[in-house]
Amino acid sequence: MHCACYNHPDHLPTMVHHALEHEELFSRRCILVNGPVIVGAGPSGLAVCAGLKQQGVPFVILDRANCIASLWQNKTYDRLKLHLPKQFCQLPYYPFPPNFPEYPSKYQFIKYLESYAKKFEINPRFNESVQLAKYDETCGLWRVKTVTGDCEMEYICRWLVVATGENAEKVVPEFEGLDEFDGTVMHACDYRSGEVFEGKRVLVVGCGNSGMEVSLDLCHHNAFPSMVVRSSVHILPREIAGKSTFELATSLMKWLPLKVVDKILLVLASYTLGNLKNYGINRPSKGPLELKNIKGKTPVLDIGALRKIKSGKIKIVPGIKKFSQGRVELVNGANLEIDSVILATGYRSNVPSWLKENDLFSKEGMPMTPFPEGWKGKAGVYAVGFTGRGLLGASLDAIRVAQDIGKTWNQETKHTNHYVTVSCERRCNK
Numbered sequence: 001m002h003c004a005c006y007n008h009p010d011h012l013p014t015m016v017h018h019a020l021e022h023e024e025l026f027s028r029r030c031i032l033v034n035g036p037v038i039v040g041a042g043p044s045g046l047a048v049c050a051g052l053k054q055q056g057v058p059f060v061i062l063d064r065a066n067c068i069a070s071l072w073q074n075k076t077y078d079r080l081k082l083h084l085p086k087q088f089c090q091l092p093y094y095p096f097p098p099n100f101p102e103y104p105s106k107y108q109f110i111k112y113l114e115s116y117a118k119k120f121e122i123n124p125r126f127n128e129s130v131q132l133a134k135y136d137e138t139c140g141l142w143r144v145k146t147v148t149g150d151c152e153m154e155y156i157c158r159w160l161v162v163a164t165g166e167n168a169e170k171v172v173p174e175f176e177g178l179d180e181f182d183g184t185v186m187h188a189c190d191y192r193s194g195e196v197f198e199g200k201r202v203l204v205v206g207c208g209n210s211g212m213e214v215s216l217d218l219c220h221h222n223a224f225p226s227m228v229v230r231s232s233v234h235i236l237p238r239e240i241a242g243k244s245t246f247e248l249a250t251s252l253m254k255w256l257p258l259k260v261v262d263k264i265l266l267v268l269a270s271y272t273l274g275n276l277k278n279y280g281i282n283r284p285s286k287g288p289l290e291l292k293n294i295k296g297k298t299p300v301l302d303i304g305a306l307r308k309i310k311s312g313k314i315k316i317v318p319g320i321k322k323f324s325q326g327r328v329e330l331v332n333g334a335n336l337e338i339d340s341v342i343l344a345t346g347y348r349s350n351v352p353s354w355l356k357e358n359d360l361f362s363k364e365g366m367p368m369t370p371f372p373e374g375w376k377g378k379a380g381v382y383a384v385g386f387t388g389r390g391l392l393g394a395s396l397d398a399i400r401v402a403q404d405i406g407k408t409w410n411q412e413t414k415h416t417n418h419y420v421t422v423s424c425e426r427r428c429n430k
Ligand SMILES: Cc1cc2nc3c(=O)[nH]c(=O)nc-3n(C[C@H](O)[C@H](O)[C@H](O)COP(=O)(O)OP(=O)(O)OC[C@H]3O[C@@H](n4cnc5c(N)ncnc54)[C@H](O)[C@@H]3O)c2cc1C
Pocket: 039, 040, 041, 042, 043, 044, 045, 062, 063, 064, 065, 068, 069, 070, 071, 072, 076, 080, 081, 082, 083, 084, 088, 089, 128, 129, 130, 131, 163, 164, 165, 166, 167, 168, 210, 350, 354, 384, 385, 386, 389, 390, 391, 392, 394
């Protein structure tokens, strides 16, 4: 079998060579990486790579998709714009172009990410899905197994950066009778535009930012959305008196405890939005920032859905009991005739399915230690972009991780000039 060694350092411990000469390892193509392997070429992975590039640390970055930022390119609706003002969404070392609007569109954001990858010469290996990553104590290195097309690969490296995101997989709950339902059923990640739903009665399940914005987009295309609010939700205006609510909250947090900031936000929200109970929307008992912190539930930043709710264009309905042909029965006993269902039921991390035996991630695939400490585990494993704080949190993680890896890498290379990149391809014994 083939064994390609990327940037193979001359003085790599001899243990590695022993490990390489062993059993099943050679049933697949194996690559020895001098530097970290980064899993995921979304904003988090790209930001880490930029930091590494600046310090001269070589790396390999992998993505299961055929492009960078696949969440943004392949799994979002056309009308999507960033929710937070641009200064909270740019990645480190390379700001947004000055002509970007306050809330860039997804196309502008993708274009920026593409120029980011180009600027830092980041060339991910695409269509390569990580199936398993495991720390091998015998050689003190990570083994990262991937599948690409019909081919299996194994990367061997000292550092592993997990950047697969909080939104790696769609959540699709089970509903009684949904297989009997004869209309279109799709998850919000497959929704592009309401054009194809014109004149249709659409049940939107879920009232997070996705549910709200899909419902709003359906209104723009003359469809008839009903949105399921099974529990409660915080809706905040995107701006208060012309100033971004997120920015306001961030500034207040510097001076006041979180619970006090939450109180202020709620007073301002009720002043600007009114009492939402009248429309069938209850607020959770915990405040918006507290809930985001403890449950990861993002408050809705309203960009127009609420007006449609108030005008009755978006109907609010309670939880679902069951589906049948052409209809849904709700927990209050009401029956609705519907043509289509859009599941805006959220996303989850996929880390537990591929990262084995580590001290960093919980069984839900999120860091066990809360922000800002959850970025570093033992034995060279790192997490980037799992802070529940969007792109800003990802950037902070990325800076820390790149610096931490860069420090060790450069310390070690100071003693020797051998860490120059020698790319070699060699045949293995088996
Ligand atoms: C609709 C939507 C809108 C959002 N808007 C905002 C916003 O305005 N502002 C904000 O701050 N945040 C926003 N977010 C949050 C979002 O999580 C971040 O914007 C950002 O995409 C996170 O970047 P990431 O690189 O951590 O994850 P992702 O962008 O999800 O990238 C992870 C990458 O990992 C790859 N991957 C996953 N599993 C594997 C595997 N096993 N092997 C190989 N590759 C793998 C995926 O293909 C993907 O390309 C939004 C999220 C959604 C869903």
